[in-house]
Every structure is written in structure tokens, then in C-alpha cells.
Amino acid sequence: MIKINEKGSALVTLLVFSTIALVIVTTGVLITINSTEDNVGYYTQSQMYAMLEGGAENAIMQIIRNHNYTGESLSIGGGTVTISVTGTSTKTIQVVATENNHIRRIELTGDLVNNTFNITNRVEY
Numbered sequence: 001m002i003k004i005n006e007k008g009s010a011l012v013t014l015l016v017f018s019t020i021a022l023v024i025v026t027t028g029v030l031i032t033i034n035s036t037e038d039n040v041g042y043y044t045q046s047q048m049y050a051m052l053e054g055g056a057e058n059a060i061m062q063i064i065r066n067h068n069y070t071g072e073s074l075s076i077g078g079g080t081v082t083i084s085v086t087g088t089s090t091k092t093i094q095v096v097a098t099e100n101n102h103i104r105r106i107e108l109t110g111d112l113v114n115n116t117f118n119i120t121n122r123v124e125y
Contacts, residue, residue, distance in 0.1 A: 047077060048104045051097035052124070055081035056108055059093045060117045067112065091117070 054076060062069040063085060071083040079099030086092050093108040109121040 045102075045104075047079070048097050048099060048102055051076050051079055051081050051099070052095050052104055052106045055083050055095035055097065056093060056106055059083045059085060059095065059108075060110075063091055063093075063112060063117055064115050090120075 055074065058074065058081075059069070059071070062072075069085055071085045074081045074083070076097075077099070079097060082096045082098070084094045084096075086094075090109065090111055093110075095106045095108075097104045104124070106122070106124045108119055110117050110119040112118075
């Protein structure tokens with residue numbers, strides 16, 4: 001009969017279970033990190049979209065109040081919104097939202113008729 005070294009087999013068993021536990025914990029940590037990055041990215045994109053919309057609405061309101069409005073720069077939250085308006089009868093509004101290293105842009109074209117701004121084209125890029 002062959003005698004098995006029990007001390008050696010316990011060590012091998014311990015190493016196998018330790019390796020399995022390490023793989024499970026590492027996988028869990030990587031999933032958590034990936035999920036957190038996705039949530040931060042989603043929050044940033046939502047925030048940027050809100051900044052763009054706020055800038056566009058501000059520009060339209062300013063154009064209705066002052067037909068010669070040409071734009072401005074606003075601080076919103078942790079970012080900056082830069083508004084540029086060109087044109088006389090047909091106005092082109094360009095809004096650029098910047099926060100950290102993220103930039104989003106929107107361009108609206110429209111006409112001011114009877115103190116109502118009618119949007120004829122909208123491009124987000």
C-alpha cells in the first residue's frame with residue numbers, strides 16, 4: 001500500500017481554494033470598478049446634456065428680450081457653457097458645454113417672429 005503524505009495534500013488543497021477565492025474576489029472588484037466608471041460616465045453625459053439645454057434655453061430667452069444678443073459664457077455646476085449667436089433675421093445659436101475633459105456642442109437655427117423663436121434646425125455633436 002502507498003502512503004499519501006497528508007501534510008502535502010493539505011497544502012495543495014489550501015493553494016487550490018486560495019486561488020479560486022482570489023479569482024472570485026478579483027472578478028468582483030473588476031465588475032465593481034467597471035460599473036462605477038459606467039455610472040460616472042452616464043452622470044457626466046446627463047450633466048452635459050442638461051448644461052447644453054440650459055444654455056440653449058437661455059440663448060432663446062435672451063434673443064427674445066434683446067434682438068442684438070450675441071452670446072455669453074456661463075458657469076453651471078462644475079462646468080462652463082459658452083453661447084454664441086450669429087445672424088440677423090435667421091439666428092444661429094451655438095452652445096458649447098465643457099466640464100473637466102468632456103465637451104458637447106449643440107447648434108440651433110431659427111427665426112424670431114412676433115417675439116417667438118421658431119427652431120428650424122437642431123444639430124448636436
